[in-house]
Amino acid sequence: MSNAVTEYQPETRTGRIANFVDSRVGMSGIIKEFGRKIFPDHWSFMFGEVALYCLVILILSGTYLTFFFNPTMDTVIYDGAYVPMKGVEMSGAYASALDISFETRGGLFMRQVHHWAALMFVVAIAVHMMRVFFTGAFRRPRELNWVVGGTLFVLAMAAGFTGYSLPDDVLSGNGLRIIDGVMKAIPLVGTYLSLFFFGGEFPGHHVIGRLYTLHIMIVPALILLTVAIHLFMVVVHKHTQYPGPGRTEKNVVGFPVGPVYAAKAGGFFFIVFGVIALLGATTTINAIWNYGPYDPSPVQAGTQPDWYIGWVDGALRLMPGSWPWHWQLQAGGTWVLAVLLPMIPAAILLGVFFTWPWLERWVTKDNREHHILDRPRNAPFRTGAGVAGITWYAVMMTAASSDLIATHFHVAFNDVLYVLRFLFFFGPFIAFEITRRICLSLQRKDRELVLHGVESGRVVQLPHGEFIEIHEPLNEYDRYRLVSFESPVYQPATPDEDGKIGGKEKIRGALSRLFFHDRVAPVTPRELEAAQHHHELESGEKH
Numbered sequence: 001m002s003n004a005v006t007e008y009q010p011e012t013r014t015g016r017i018a019n020f021v022d023s024r025v026g027m028s029g030i031i032k033e034f035g036r037k038i039f040p041d042h043w044s045f046m047f048g049e050v051a052l053y054c055l056v057i058l059i060l061s062g063t064y065l066t067f068f069f070n071p072t073m074d075t076v077i078y079d080g081a082y083v084p085m086k087g088v089e090m091s092g093a094y095a096s097a098l099d100i101s102f103e104t105r106g107g108l109f110m111r112q113v114h115h116w117a118a119l120m121f122v123v124a125i126a127v128h129m130m131r132v133f134f135t136g137a138f139r140r141p142r143e144l145n146w147v148v149g150g151t152l153f154v155l156a157m158a159a160g161f162t163g164y165s166l167p168d169d170v171l172s173g174n175g176l177r178i179i180d181g182v183m184k185a186i187p188l189v190g191t192y193l194s195l196f197f198f199g200g201e202f203p204g205h206h207v208i209g210r211l212y213t214l215h216i217m218i219v220p221a222l223i224l225l226t227v228a229i230h231l232f233m234v235v236v237h238k239h240t241q242y243p244g245p246g247r248t249e250k251n252v253v254g255f256p257v258g259p260v261y262a263a264k265a266g267g268f269f270f271i272v273f274g275v276i277a278l279l280g281a282t283t284t285i286n287a288i289w290n291y292g293p294y295d296p297s298p299v300q301a302g303t304q305p306d307w308y309i310g311w312v313d314g315a316l317r318l319m320p321g322s323w324p325w326h327w328q329l330q331a332g333g334t335w336v337l338a339v340l341l342p343m344i345p346a347a348i349l350l351g352v353f354f355t356w357p358w359l360e361r362w363v364t365k366d367n368r369e370h371h372i373l374d375r376p377r378n379a380p381f382r383t384g385a386g387v388a389g390i391t392w393y394a395v396m397m398t399a400a401s402s403d404l405i406a407t408h409f410h411v412a413f414n415d416v417l418y419v420l421r422f423l424f425f426f427g428p429f430i431a432f433e434i435t436r437r438i439c440l441s442l443q444r445k446d447r448e449l450v451l452h453g454v455e456s457g458r459v460v461q462l463p464h465g466e467f468i469e470i471h472e473p474l475n476e477y478d479r480y481r482l483v484s485f486e487s488p489v490y491q492p493a494t495p496d497e498d499g500k501i502g503g504k505e506k507i508r509g510a511l512s513r514l515f516f517h518d519r520v521a522p523v524t525p526r527e528l529e530a531a532q533h534h535h536e537l538e539s540g541e542k543h
Helices: 013-025 028-035 043-066 092-102 107-134 143-164 170-185 191-197 205-234 258-282 307-318 341-362 380-400 400-409 413-452 476-483 503-516 525-538
Strands: 075-077 090-091 454-461 467-472
Touching: 043 107, 043 205, 043 258, 075 092, 075 191, 090 092, 090 525, 092 107, 107 143, 107 258, 107 307, 107 380, 143 170, 143 205, 143 341, 170 191, 170 307, 191 205, 307 341, 307 380, 307 413, 341 380, 341 503, 380 400, 380 413, 380 503, 400 413, 413 476
Parallel strands: none
Antiparallel strands: 075 090, 454 467
């Protein structure tokens, strides 16, 4: 029996605090589980982190600004530090925004940091969603998380719109005037919605206060709730990863959250903060003192909304301003087609965006779980459809600057509209077909590389006098990346239990044919074995 006595180790102050918290909250199990979570180490996964860090910066900078902003539409006479505006009648909201910009220490810097962080927040979410879409990360079991991400994108746009509408300058006022027109164009209930939102006939007297409540309380709370749900689903589900040796549906290759990713995340946050701070300190954005206080009578030329709202404005500009007919309702209202019809593309775009996981699963009849990502080229139809949607979005966003395009490039405004209208209807189809053909061509190139190798530049003469170039086989990682992917095949319409093919199944079969009728089949194991044998003979290893 050993008589050794274990030396007593006094508990540190940090350990006592940790034990105190754990004994009352019981979070150690959750923290340990999250700390062991493995995340793949790939640069394309960082955009979600950028969005999260921008949200943190938005909360910090927005909290600072709330101490100085006065969300009131009461009329005041400006007597602040900005001399060109002295004696001008304006709302209290606009006056406080000027005071923040010119009299509050660090106010202009924080305003611009807040605005740049908002723009980067929406950009990061958009790029992150594109990465998820093009790689197929939305497939089962992550369909609901895709919907959560799309909801977060819509909430980010809502947060941005309610934010840049607060200063009550000409730019924000014109944006609110467009929203008022859209609300009033809604049949039956539009007028009541506008009266409720603005607190009376536009511009009302309560809209800034209500926007302020939405911007600092309701929308941020919904965003934080959505982010929490999204991160919870990321932890619960197995993390997706790109194909490669040792990477399977059940084996995630990467690094744990603690301490590797925790340290990397801390450094990455300060990089993101540094870039946004540099933009805020050196690049002016939303110079409200150049616009002046809002007045319903003038409309300032050249004003543009933030990019993520511009597509709605662009859809309105593309629509003809007058129609040869109008629809009169029995209740006495009128359907304003010039405003209602542009909302249809927005509804279609968002509807397809949210329902795509189920649409693709229905067409492919693939109900399996997927944890290995696709290369975009290996899903030609999905990639083409994504580029078509982006093209449609880009055309509408560009249309919001149609007047500036005409003036800067000295072309007729109507010609710009005609070109954009053509691209609105045909641009997505052109982009889809070009993208799909590029993906199929890249697949054929990958197949050629796997079967024949890479050109080495070495030419040898065979005994019978023929000259050939030696091809070097790919290394294991590159070969695995090019051959280890699934390629769904065309599934024709099948009859049901009664032996009949319904209309819904006919549509599914037609879509399946459109998806996969000209697919490039992956390299089979037999073809790969034959290619490796050929390389061995070519290099002289079998002679």
